[in-house]
Amino acid sequence: MTGSRPSPGGATRSSRIVVGVDACPVSWIAVRWAATLAGWLDADVIAAHGLRPDLPRADVPAASIGAQVAFTLERDWCAPLRAAAVPYRLVVREGSPVDVLQQVVETEAPELVVTGRHTGAQERGWRSTSLGMLASPHVPTLVVPEPTPEAAMAAPLGGRDVAVRRILVGIDGSAPSLRALDWAVRLAGASGGDIVAVSTIEEVPVFPLGPATAESSEGEADAPARAAVMLARACAPARARGAHVHTISRRGPPATVLVRMATLLHADLVAAGIRGLGRPDHPTLGHVSRRLVCRSPRPVLLTP
Amino acid sequence: MSPSARADDPRSAAPPGLVAPAKTLRLLCAIGAGVDERKRVDLDEAARRRMIAAHRTVLVEVASTLSDPLIDELVALGVHPLDEDASLDELKVAQAQLLGWVNGAVLAEGTVVV
Numbered sequence: 001m002t003g004s005r006p007s008p009g010g011a012t013r014s015s016r017i018v019v020g021v022d023a024c025p026v027s028w029i030a031v032r033w034a035a036t037l038a039g040w041l042d043a044d045v046i047a048a049h050g051l052r053p054d055l056p057r058a059d060v061p062a063a064s065i066g067a068q069v070a071f072t073l074e075r076d077w078c079a080p081l082r083a084a085a086v087p088y089r090l091v092v093r094e095g096s097p098v099d100v101l102q103q104v105v106e107t108e109a110p111e112l113v114v115t116g117r118h119t120g121a122q123e124r125g126w127r128s129t130s131l132g133m134l135a136s137p138h139v140p141t142l143v144v145p146e147p148t149p150e151a152a153m154a155a156p157l158g159g160r161d162v163a164v165r166r167i168l169v170g171i172d173g174s175a176p177s178l179r180a181l182d183w184a185v186r187l188a189g190a191s192g193g194d195i196v197a198v199s200t201i202e203e204v205p206v207f208p209l210g211p212a213t214a215e216s217s218e219g220e221a222d223a224p225a226r227a228a229v230m231l232a233r234a235c236a237p238a239r240a241r242g243a244h245v246h247t248i249s250r251r252g253p254p255a256t257v258l259v260r261m262a263t264l265l266h267a268d269l270v271a272a273g274i275r276g277l278g279r280p281d282h283p284t285l286g287h288v289s290r291r292l293v294c295r296s297p298r299p300v301l302l303t304p
Numbered sequence: 305m306s307p308s309a310r311a312d313d314p315r316s317a318a319p320p321g322l323v324a325p326a327k328t329l330r331l332l333c334a335i336g337a338g339v340d341e342r343k344r345v346d347l348d349e350a351a352r353r354r355m356i357a358a359h360r361t362v363l364v365e366v367a368s369t370l371s372d373p374l375i376d377e378l379v380a381l382g383v384h385p386l387d388e389d390a391s392l393d394e395l396k397v398a399q400a401q402l403l404g405w406v407n408g409a410v411l412a413e414g415t416v417v418v
Contacts, residue, residue, distance in 0.1 A: 166360075166385065196364055246361065248368040250323075264367050264375050266384050 015043040015111040026116030026146040034114045035084035036162040040190035045088040050100030098132035113141045140303040143293050164191040168267035170258050171199050173230045176273025179303040184271050185243045194244040199227045200254040255291035271301040322413045324369040335403045360385040
């Protein structure tokens with residue numbers, strides 16, 4: 001079941017963004033992000049919705065419910081896409097949101113996925129769509145957190161476009177983190193914002209000797225200098241492309257440092273790579289990525 | 305460890321102090337010079353924009369010199385980067401707030417060292 005608004009003049013855009021939609025405030029914000037990014041990236045948008053098979057339906061036929069949902073999503077929740085004159089298509093399928101979103105990603109091969117994160121979804125017994133999408137990270141995924149009531153009031157329906165004045169990027173020298181920086185440069189170039197590149201030096205106590213071992217480990221004293229050099233090298237291509245990049249090296253847990261810095265510096269977006277060192281239930285989602293997604297009050301872009 | 309070696313080494317600071325006191329001191333001087341210059345001349349639109357951009361940059365550099373508790377303190381005080389369309393009065397308030405706070409942080413660090 002689909003609805004669509006074709007490209008102006010029938011032209012096909014060069015890339016594609018898939019965004020998960022439902023009738024929640026965070027979905028509205030995710031759609032606004034998708035609309036803004038589609039404008040910057042010259043992309044089409046596919047809005048995907050999964051009809052939860054576990055929801056109560058009384059005696060209403062599934063097809064009727066699907067039609068009603070598609071009508072409502074098209075009329076109300078795709079409004080930012082229409083307002084931004086972005087070509088889009090709505091896809092509504094029966095299945096869990098994660099499964100439907102993954103199916104759409106498989107068939108449409110988008111450049112970017114945008115999804116909202118419901119606070120406490122797992123506590124309510126739902127499969128987290130954002131964590132589920134990041135568990136098989138074939139494409140960069142932007143996770144938009146549920147807005148606070150104050151933020152929701154400040155960005156009412158029909159509000160202005162998303163603004164990206166500052167992007168904070170976690171850099172550890174890995175290929176995924178460099179791809180995150182590359183995305184930051186693209187988005188900052190389109191929005192006119194600047195970039196704060198942060199490298200963190202994580203102190204990992206060596207079992208069983210404890211924290212004192214970290215202080216006496218060979219090479220530990222030079223870790224900040226090495227991190228600064230790595231950061232400067234990583235950011236050199238971005239600066240050569242004209243991006244305005246600040247660099248910060250700090251000690252501490254990476255996710256905590258990134259969230260703290262993003263809060264102080266009012267970053268509109270936090271970007272990082274997925275290194276794939278995760279738990280058995282989400283094997284490709286590392287602990288830094290998981291903590292960032294779960295703790296950041298700001299949108300997080302994770303790149304594989 | 306010598307004071308000079310301690311100055312810009314991010315690992316050497318003990319919370320809740322400054323991570324790089326020498327750099328913080330340099331930034332304090334830069335912020336103070338900016339405030340003096342703003343008082344001395346009438347800012348045209350280009351100068352206002354440039355000073356706002358400088359404030360955004362300085363805040364990033366200041367953040368790089370602070371320990372985690374001090375960053376949390378700055379956040380709690382509501383110190384934040386200015387938007388591009390901030391007014392001249394907003395710029396004055398933000399500069400004064402940052403200058404005063406950094407000055408106090410440097411003084412406190414000196415007091416602790418002494």
